[in-house]
Amino acid sequence: MIALYAALGLAVAPLPPCPSPRPRFATIAIDPTKTVTAATIQEFGIALRATEDGGYHWRLQNAPAGAATVRYDGEAGVWDTAFTNLNRAAGSPPMVGGQATEIFMFTAMAPGTVKLTFQLFGPGQTVPTQTLTYTVQVVPNVIVC
Numbered sequence: 001m002i003a004l005y006a007a008l009g010l011a012v013a014p015l016p017p018c019p020s021p022r023p024r025f026a027t028i029a030i031d032p033t034k035t036v037t038a039a040t041i042q043e044f045g046i047a048l049r050a051t052e053d054g055g056y057h058w059r060l061q062n063a064p065a066g067a068a069t070v071r072y073d074g075e076a077g078v079w080d081t082a083f084t085n086l087n088r089a090a091g092s093p094p095m096v097g098g099q100a101t102e103i104f105m106f107t108a109m110a111p112g113t114v115k116l117t118f119q120l121f122g123p124g125q126t127v128p129t130q131t132l133t134y135t136v137q138v139v140p141n142v143i144v145c
């Protein structure tokens with residue numbers, strides 16, 4: 001068809017390039033009131049603050065099963081002690097303790113919606129002091145060219 005247009009002296013505009021695939025990492029969610037959206041095969045994290053050196057830590061209460069909408073990939077922690085000392089007055093002793101951010105990592109596996117519930121436990125406690133639920137919407141990773 002293009003050869004026919006060229007023979008007739010008609011210009012043929014090239015097709016625009018196909019968009020690149022979605023990035024591998026979708027987001028780090030911090031607000032449980034907003035839906036987390038990720039496309040299949042994208043990774044995402046849920047970041048929760050805790051006073052880890054005071055014995056507080058978050059637990060994922062409903063880890064997804066094998067063929068679920070999302071796959072739980074583990075947890076990483078970031079200590080915020082350096083940030084605690086940024087506002088310290090000159091000459092005062094360094095502050096100890098402080099907050100840490102616990103980041104729970106997931107991979108979106110199949111389209112659908114899932115609720116992930118996290119509970120905060122204090123030292124030696126069996127009853128949580130706080131519960132947060134995040135809604136995750138996994139959409140198909142489709143690129144139409």
